[in-house]
Amino acid sequence: MIKFLSQLGRYFLLLKKVFSRPEKASVYYKQTMHELIYLGLNSIGIVTIVSFFMGAVITLQTAYNTENPIYPTYLIGLGTRDSILLEFSSTIVALILAGKVGSSIASEIGTMRVTEQIDALEIMGVNSASYLILPKMIATLVFNPFLTLISISVGILGGWLAGTLSGVITSEDFIYGIQYAFIPYYIIYSMIKTVVFAFIISSVSAFHGYYVDGGSLEVGRASTKAVVHSSVLILLFNVILTQLLLS
Amino acid sequence: MIRVNNIDKSFDHKKVLDNVSVSFEPGKTNLIIGRSGSGKTVLLKSIVGLHDVDSGEIWFENVLFNKLDFEERKEIRKEMGMLFQGSALFDSLTVEQNVRFPLDMFTKKSLEEKTERVNFCLTRVNIINANKLYPSELSGGMKKRVAIARAISLNPKYLFCDEPNSGLDPLTAILIDELIKELTEEYSMTTIVNTHDMNSVMEIGEKVVFINEGIICWEGNKNEILNSDCRILNDFVFANALAKQLKNSVQ
Numbered sequence: 001m002i003k004f005l006s007q008l009g010r011y012f013l014l015l016k017k018v019f020s021r022p023e024k025a026s027v028y029y030k031q032t033m034h035e036l037i038y039l040g041l042n043s044i045g046i047v048t049i050v051s052f053f054m055g056a057v058i059t060l061q062t063a064y065n066t067e068n069p070i071y072p073t074y075l076i077g078l079g080t081r082d083s084i085l086l087e088f089s090s091t092i093v094a095l096i097l098a099g100k101v102g103s104s105i106a107s108e109i110g111t112m113r114v115t116e117q118i119d120a121l122e123i124m125g126v127n128s129a130s131y132l133i134l135p136k137m138i139a140t141l142v143f144n145p146f147l148t149l150i151s152i153s154v155g156i157l158g159g160w161l162a163g164t165l166s167g168v169i170t171s172e173d174f175i176y177g178i179q180y181a182f183i184p185y186y187i188i189y190s191m192i193k194t195v196v197f198a199f200i201i202s203s204v205s206a207f208h209g210y211y212v213d214g215g216s217l218e219v220g221r222a223s224t225k226a227v228v229h230s231s232v233l234i235l236l237f238n239v240i241l242t243q244l245l246l247s
Numbered sequence: 248m249i250r251v252n253n254i255d256k257s258f259d260h261k262k263v264l265d266n267v268s269v270s271f272e273p274g275k276t277n278l279i280i281g282r283s284g285s286g287k288t289v290l291l292k293s294i295v296g297l298h299d300v301d302s303g304e305i306w307f308e309n310v311l312f313n314k315l316d317f318e319e320r321k322e323i324r325k326e327m328g329m330l331f332q333g334s335a336l337f338d339s340l341t342v343e344q345n346v347r348f349p350l351d352m353f354t355k356k357s358l359e360e361k362t363e364r365v366n367f368c369l370t371r372v373n374i375i376n377a378n379k380l381y382p383s384e385l386s387g388g389m390k391k392r393v394a395i396a397r398a399i400s401l402n403p404k405y406l407f408c409d410e411p412n413s414g415l416d417p418l419t420a421i422l423i424d425e426l427i428k429e430l431t432e433e434y435s436m437t438t439i440v441n442t443h444d445m446n447s448v449m450e451i452g453e454k455v456v457f458i459n460e461g462i463i464c465w466e467g468n469k470n471e472i473l474n475s476d477c478r479i480l481n482d483f484v485f486a487n488a489l490a491k492q493l494k495n496s497v498q
Contacts, residue, residue, distance in 0.1 A: 023352055023353070024351070024353075027351055111338075112338075115333055115335060115338075116331040116333055116335040117336075117337055117338070119292075119297050119331065119335065120331060120335040120337075122296075122297060122324075123295055123297070123324060123328075124324060124325070124327075124348075124352065124353075125320070125321040125324035125325050126352055127317070
């Protein structure tokens, strides 16, 4: 328990250091642009592929589980839309990004720690926590909502293609279903969750990387811890946010 | 002048520095020597503030450095350059970007002025036509020289070198030693070098401090070291077969 509280204290102290005034805005701006490409644009591929196939599977699963003449077929489209919008594109994509982006952040910062690059920054008088972590946080907070929007679009497209090509639903019914009883607030709900999860992924992973002590073995361990802890926190905050935002 | 008064430092209840007091001569090459694990690196990192000491004082001229907060330390840190054991070049930046980094961060110079300064520093350490290379494409000796170029890019008042010769062949090690000595004289820097290499001691050691198990055992210069009556120091200095033979032949 004491160890947990001590780690929690270190985490908040690190955040305080991260959010202190940057040394030179222009250098931070360049760094943020670099991270937007590295952490954001480079994640579009994996998000697109996973979302497409998950959308397809959700449609097929919904179709096979609602094979009843009482249910109108457009419910398949509605079910796909709501599953993707409410859970898949925010939570599942966040879990995937915790693996991809989280491990990348932890291992990059961890390697910089064990090779004394962070010490080199400190010696120069640079706030290493802010310089290394803030641009990554901004990049994920700004870009992850776009990834979620891409995921929603591609997921629904995958569902439509799988549904129509397999013949479980007509194109008209699917399109009617995804428009039926649409609640725009669901998009806001999904965006709020995405932003919170982006903060968890970037800050928790950076924390594990920044405090690595040892060598390459510890960097690997920190990377694993970053993914595990981020994933657990995402699931925990998913429950809390769902209760807060949908109740 | 850099002065250290009665500093203690422990890790997990293990004392690594025990009541260390030493002063380093301004404008000269000061060497901290000792066996591996004797506390050299901890002492150096404590002086530059990478480790917070448990007790004692670290003075830079008339400023009590270890009592300053991060923001206050920044001003003194801008006057410091440091060469790390593994060079600590930023992997994601090219040679040119590495050397330019402190200039980007702390000066308002134009890109042309910064490039001119970068080229001057790289030429000074004999790195030619390597501006666009990444650290992974450099040899160990080149990395050290680029790290020195980065360390001097802001004209520092103090230069700290942690094991500058580790992992280098004897000839390259001598070149690095000579470079450190030349730059110290050229820029009138106060240089502190951590080493266990006796060649370095004899090449550049204007003031030598010997540390053993966290305690300063001996202070002097490179000429006095061979005639010291400190047994632990003699064991260290004459540890290798060549040095032993030399000593016996002189006797």
